[in-house]
Structure formats: structure tokens, C-alpha cells
Amino acid sequence: MASLHISISEHLRHQIADGVYQPGDQLPSEHQLMEEFGVSRTTIRQAIANLIGQGLVSSHQGKGVFVTKRQKVAYSLSSPLVFLEDDMARQGASFTVTSLMAELITPSAAVQSILFTSETKGQKNTKVYIQKKLLNINGIPGALDITYLPQAIARSLGSAKHTLQHHMTFPILERHGIAIDHISAILECTHADPEISQYLDVPLGHPLLVYRHTAYNPNQQPIAYGETISRGDRFCYSLTMSRA
Amino acid sequence: MASLHISISEHLRHQIADGVYQPGDQLPSEHQLMEEFGVSRTTIRQAIANLIGQGLVSSHQGKGVFVTKRQKVAYSLSSPLVFLEDDMARQGASFTVTSLMAELITPSAAVQSILFTSETKGQKNTKVYIQKKLLNINGIPGALDITYLPQAIARSLGSAKHTLQHHMTFPILERHGIAIDHISAILECTHADPEISQYLDVPLGHPLLVYRHTAYNPNQQPIAYGETISRGDRFCYSLTMSRA
DNA sequence: CAGTGGTCTAGACCACTTG
DNA sequence: AAGTGGTCTAGACCACTGC
Numbered sequence: 343m344a345s346l347h348i349s350i351s352e353h354l355r356h357q358i359a360d361g362v363y364q365p366g367d368q369l370p371s372e373h374q375l376m377e378e379f380g381v382s383r384t385t386i387r388q389a390i391a392n393l394i395g396q397g398l399v400s401s402h403q404g405k406g407v408f409v410t411k412r413q414k415v416a417y418s419l420s421s422p423l424v425f426l427e428d429d430m431a432r433q434g435a436s437f438t439v440t441s442l443m444a445e446l447i448t449p450s451a452a453v454q455s456i457l458f459t460s461e462t463k464g465q466k467n468t469k470v471y472i473q474k475k476l477l478n479i480n481g482i483p484g485a486l487d488i489t490y491l492p493q494a495i496a497r498s499l500g501s502a503k504h505t506l507q508h509h510m511t512f513p514i515l516e517r518h519g520i521a522i523d524h525i526s527a528i529l530e531c532t533h534a535d536p537e538i539s540q541y542l543d544v545p546l547g548h549p550l551l552v553y554r555h556t557a558y559n560p561n562q563q564p565i566a567y568g569e570t571i572s573r574g575d576r577f578c579y580s581l582t583m584s585r586a
Numbered sequence: 587m588a589s590l591h592i593s594i595s596e597h598l599r600h601q602i603a604d605g606v607y608q609p610g611d612q613l614p615s616e617h618q619l620m621e622e623f624g625v626s627r628t629t630i631r632q633a634i635a636n637l638i639g640q641g642l643v644s645s646h647q648g649k650g651v652f653v654t655k656r657q658k659v660a661y662s663l664s665s666p667l668v669f670l671e672d673d674m675a676r677q678g679a680s681f682t683v684t685s686l687m688a689e690l691i692t693p694s695a696a697v698q699s700i701l702f703t704s705e706t707k708g709q710k711n712t713k714v715y716i717q718k719k720l721l722n723i724n725g726i727p728g729a730l731d732i733t734y735l736p737q738a739i740a741r742s743l744g745s746a747k748h749t750l751q752h753h754m755t756f757p758i759l760e761r762h763g764i765a766i767d768h769i770s771a772i773l774e775c776t777h778a779d780p781e782i783s784q785y786l787d788v789p790l791g792h793p794l795l796v797y798r799h800t801a802y803n804p805n806q807q808p809i810a811y812g813e814t815i816s817r818g819d820r821f822c823y824s825l826t827m828s829r830a
Numbered sequence: 831c832a833g834t835g836g837t838c839t840a841g842a843c844c845a846c847t848t849g
Numbered sequence: 850a851a852g853t854g855g856t857c858t859a860g861a862c863c864a865c866t867g868c
Binding site: 615616617631634645646647648649650651 | 833834835836
């Protein structure tokens with residue numbers, strides 16, 4: 343009934359689930375699988391593509407196909423502000439930041455509508471300081487962080503602005519007297535496009551977790567907008583909600 | 587430099603981004619694309635697979651390949667307890683529940699370690715009431731919800747237990763005097779396996795959002811564990827964090 | 831029925847990794 | 850050099866959709 347490539351990928355999937363192939367193990371080569379199942383190479387490749395699509399294996403040209411190791415690092419959203427550095431250290435993970443871009447630009451309409459309210463709109467302060475940072479966990483790029491700060495906010499940081507390039511944004515804002523009252527956020531799931539695929543070293547279409555957040559000061563004015571795009575296979579978010 | 591199928595999928599991707607093909611539109615047939623790009627069918631199919639992997643199009647046997655419509659419904663995590671029904675209504679979405687399974691079982695070790703503390707362990711009350719429910723949003727299955735209630739809790743609901751099969755769990759617990767103090771949760775991202783692929787009518791490997799939550803009573807004892815597995819292309823989670 | 835995508839084959843050549 | 854996966858071709862047949 344089911345197609346050949348599905349039967350084969352299911353067979354391999356169960357073998358992986360049963361521990362016949364352990365995380366890190368190499369699967370038999372395509373040639374070996376062709377003989378074992380008596381099918382063409384196309385069919386074997388389709389079966390392996392199914393497994394890759396399910397995140398169970400990954401293939402490497404010239405080397406082979408290997409069972410994925412899966413262990414996720416959690417970002418905590420419970421402490422109202424994310425202090426990623428501390429968070430990672432607590433889980434025994436090293437954490438470094440690589441700056442990819444730091445410029446003053448005129449943002450897209452979408453970002454403008456988030457950062458500029460009708461009050462501030464007339465003032466023509468519509469430039470923002472954009473930063474793209476690669477977050478490396480245990481030496482491997484795991485997430486891409488894009489932060490947009492209104493020009494006024496960025497200016498008030500003075501020369502500390504450069505510190506932003508190698509650290510997370512919120513702690514630095516607070517340290518410079520810019521109070522954060524609350525953060526409104528959305529967590530969703532997307533696929534890697536070619537650009538992100540390159541930065542995070544994942545195949546096209548790889549699942550990603552996206553955390554979009556807007557920070558507001560006590561006057562309800564937005565002071566920062568950011569997106570953190572993480573590899574869905576390596577990260578998750580934890581939070582606690584109290585009934586109060 | 588780049589492979590043919592990548593060039594072609596990138597070409598189509600930009601056409602979609604530029605609105606040449608609008609959401610809902612049909613792409614040219616594989617045969618037409620073969621002629622347009624002067625390549626074999628395999629290469630065209632690979633290019634289309636790239637687009638499917640990026641969630642940009644979906645294909646339907648006998649009909650064609652269509653540009654994906656994307657609009658997400660948000661679950662709110664801000665109100666400490668999720669009242670999904672109300673939440674959906676507010677966004678103008680209809681919401682129904684289909685029960686797939688409701689039984690008393692002995693759960694996996696993983697679930698046991700969540701629901702049973704060292705105190706309760708000796709009591710041999712290790713059975714749980716498991717429920718699998720399909721959540722239909724606007725008439726289409728969008729999420730699979732699995733809830734585990736310790737036998738003691740389920741029993742105290744009496745005949746209202748059956749109400750659970752067509753509604754969300756937490757509101758019913760509270761209505762029956764079972765207080766929820768806090769919820770500890772994890773949000774992550776996975777791929778559809780064959781079972782879920784069937785329930786949610788998505789291709790194998792389709793990205794999914796998983797919300798795992800454990801509810802505790804004021805005595806810090808777990809009273810429910812659940813997983814809500816939603817289509818990553820149709821849902822997202824929103825939350826607000828206050829600096830207090 | 832014609833047109834669409836889904837499965838499968840056999841074979842060729844290329845790119846990368848390892849010894 | 851041998852073995853691995855990556856790309857690509859040409860062609861066949863099947864399954865589903867819609868007219």
C-alpha cells in the first residue's frame with residue numbers, strides 16, 4: 343500500500359528508535375541500503391530525505407549519514423528579562439556573541455509601526471540602530487539575534503553602544519538607566535531561508551524557533567524590538583505562569 | 587556555482603516574494619517548468635521540494651502546486667491559565683474538540699516522573715487518565731492535545747470526566763474545586779512523525795510547535811501534565827512579561 | 831479523457847572525505 | 850585511490866483530479 347521509500351524510512355526510523363543505530367552512529371551507505379532493500383538509489387535517497395525531514399539523521403557529503411544527537415538548551419522566559427549569558431552558564435554552556443552588522447538605518451514599515459507610536463511619528467526620528475548578532479553556544483552558532491533600537495535610545499547609550507555588539511541588549515539598557523517595564527512577545531516556528539541557513543549552518547527549510555519581543559518603558563513607549571531566531575533542534579523556551 | 591535545483595527554487599522564491607505568484611495561486615506545472623528552465627523533471631521536482639521545505643508552497647496530487655496562505659492564530663500565555671475557547675473566539679476563529687482517546691493507563695516512565703513525586707510514589711496510584719483530543723480551528727484540525735491526569739484527580743471529577751472529552755482541561759478542573767497554583771511549561775519545535783502527520787493532515791517532517799505543561803496545586807503537587815502539538819504554520823504563542 | 835503530481839528505475843558524472 | 854553523498858538525465862508507470 344504505502345510507497346517503497348516510506349516503508350524503508352519507517353523501517354530505519356524504528357531501528358533508530360529501538361537503538362539499533364545510536365545517536366552519532368553512521369547509517370549504512372546508500373549503496374549498502376540499495377542492496378539490502380533491493381531498490382534503486384533514488385528510492386533510498388528519498389527514504390533518507392524522509393528521515394532528514396523528521397530531524398532523525400543528517401547527511402554529510404563524503405562522510406555519510408549519521409543519527410542526530412538531540413539535547414536542547416532552554417532559554418528561560420520566567421525571569422521577566424532574559425539574561426541569556428547567565429542563563430546559559432547555569433546550564434553549563436559557553437556563550438559568545440559575534441557581531442554581523444551594526445548600523446543606523448531606516449527600518450521597514452513593519453518595524454516602524456512597532457517602534458514609533460503616533461506621538462513620536464511626527465518627530466522624524468524614524469531612524470533605528472539595527473544590530474545582527476550571531477549567538478554561539480558551545481562554540482557553534484545556534485541563534486541569530488536582530489535588535490532594533492530607536493535612534494534616541496541608542497544615542498543615550500553613548501560610547502557604550504559598542505558594548506552591545508558583544509553582549510545581549512536588555513542588561514546593557516538597564517545598566518544605563520533605561521528602565522524596562524514590560525515585554526510583549528510572540529513565539530513561533532518558521533523554516534530556514536537561504537540566508538539563515540548559511541548563518542546557522544542548517545539545511546534549507548530546517549525548523550527554527552522565532553522569539554519576537556518588544557520592550558516598553560514605564561510610559562508605555564516602545565524602546566526596543568528584537569527577533570531571536572534559533573535552531574529548533576537545539577533550543578527551547580521555558581516559562582512559569584503563576585495563578586495570581 | 588550553486589546547483590540547478592537551488593537556482594530554480596530561488597528564482598521561484600523571489601517570484602513568490604515579489605507577488606508574481608500570490609498566496610493561493612497555482613505554480614506552472616512540472617512539465618511547463620521543465621520547458622521553461624530546460625531541465626529534467628527530477629530537477630524541477632527537487633526545486634519544488636526546496637520550496638515545500640521552506641513552507642512556501644504545497645503540492646496536491648492531481649491538482650498542482652499552490653502558494654501557501656499564511657496567517658497564524660495566537661494562543662495567549664499571558665492570562666496564567668489558558669482558556670483556549672475564549673481565546674479563539676476573540677480572534678474570530680471557531681473552535682471544536684474531537685476526542686480521539688480517553689482511557690485509564692499506566693503511563694511511560696517519563697510521565698510518571700512528572701506526575702508522581704517521591705511522596706505519592708509508594709501509594710501505587712500510578713495509573714493516569716489519558717486523553718487525546720484533536721483541536722479543530724475553523725473546522726480544520728490544527729492541534730493535537732494530550733492530557734494526563736492522575737487517577738485520584740480524575741476520580742474527583744466524577745461524571746464530569748466526560749465533559750473533558752469536548753473541552754479544555756484546566757477550566758473544568760477549576761470549576762470542580764481543583765485549584766491550580768502555577769504552571770511550568772516548555773515551548774519547543776519538532777517535526778511531524780507519521781502518526782501526527784495523519785492527525786493534522788501535514789506532510790512528514792512538517793514543523794510543529796509543542797507546548798508541554800505541568801500544573802501544580804498550592805501544595806506544589808503536580809495535578810496534570812499535557813502536551814499541545816500544533817501546526818507550526820498555523821499557530822503561535824503570545825505572552826507578556828512584566829518587570830515587577 | 832487529459833493533465834496533474836507521486837513513485838521508481840538505471841545510469842552518469844561531480845564533490846567531498848579519508849587513508 | 851576508494852568510498853561517500855550530491856546532482857542530473859531520460860524514461861516508465863501509477864494515482865488522483867477535473868472536465
